[in-house]
Amino acid sequence: MDHNKKIIFSGVQPSGSLTIGNYLGALKNFGKLQADYNCYYCVVDMHTLTVRQNPEILKERSYQVLALYLACGLDPEKNVLFIQSHVPCHAELSWILGCYTYMGELQRMTQFKDKSARHADNINAGLFTYPVLMAADILLYKTDMVPIGVDQKQHLELARNIAERFNNIYGDTFVIPEPYIPKQSAKIMSLQEPDKKMSKSDTNVNNFVLILDSQDVILKKFKKAVTDSGCEIVYDEINKPGISNLINIYASVKDISREDVVKEFEGSRYGDFKVAVGTAVAEALAPIQSKYNDFIADKAYLDSLLKRNAEIAGENARKTLKEVYEKVGFIVF
C-alpha cells in the first residue's frame, strides 16, 4: 500500500443477487477510485444475518459478490477485496462502538424502520445495531472516504458522530470519513414502483434488474417499466419519477449528463426510450457478465485471494483495535 494515498472503504451485502442499483450506486465507482486511493472493498456477510438467510445460498452469494468485484474491474493487486467475517476485529470494534451509540440515534435510522416494517416477524437486535457494525467496518481502516448510494448516507453520518464522540473522549483515534455519492445514480429506483429504491431483496423481480440478468430479461424488464402520464422525455423527479429514473440509469450507464439524455431523446416516444435504456444497460453489462463467469468458475483462485486479503485487512484492523483497547483501558500485550 502507498502510505501517501487516502483510504477508501466500502462494502456490499451478499443478501441477494446484485442489482444495477448496487452497480451504478456503488460498484461502478469503486473501479474509478482504485488508481488514486488505497481501497478496501468488503463483502459484508455479517450484515446479511439481520434478515434470515439460507446458509448454502449465502455462501454462494459471497463468492458471487467477490467475482462481481473482479468482473467490474477491481484489480486484486491494488485493492484489498475481502470478507467481513474473516476479520474478527469488525465484530470486536462493533461491541466497543455500541457502548458509545445512543438508542435514540439507532431508532432514527430509516433503514431500521423500513426493514422492521418489511420483516415484522423478525425485528432482531442485529437489525437495530446494524449501523454500529457498519461504523466499525469503516472506522477500523482509518477510512477517509466511503463510496455509497444515498440510502447509506444516514448510516455514514452516524459513523461520523460515533467517531467524533470517541475522539472527544479519548483524543484523536478515528479518521472522520466523508461520503462519496454519485450524482446521477445516487438512488436508482424500482422499475415498477419508482417512488421506492431498487433493492436486491425485493420480492417482485420486475422491480429490479440484476447485473447477471440475461439480455432478453433486461430488455423485457425495461419494456415493462412504469412510466408517467404525458409523453415527453423530461427530467422531473416529482411529477415524472418513472421517466426520471430511466434518464438517470441511461446517463449513468453512458457516463453522460441528464441534460444530454433529454437532448438525445427529444421527440422520442416512451416505448422507444425504454428500449434504448434496456439496450444500453445490456451492452454495458455483457462484458461484466462474461468476466464474472470466468471468475466464479475458479473457486480455488477466489479462496486464495480471500485468504491473502483477510491477512492484509486483519493486520491493519488489529492496529486500530489495539489502539482503541488501550484508550478505553483494556490490558493489551
Ligand code: AQP
Ligand atoms: N437502488 C440503489 N441505488 C443506488 N445505490 C444503491 N445501493 C443499493 N441500492 C441502491 C448501494 O449499493 C451498495 C451496497 O448496498 P448493500 O448491499 O450493502 O445494501 P443496501 O443498500 O441495503 O442494498 P439493497 O440492494 O437494498 O439490499 P437489501 O435489499 O438486502 O437491503 C451501498 O453503497 C448502497 O448504497
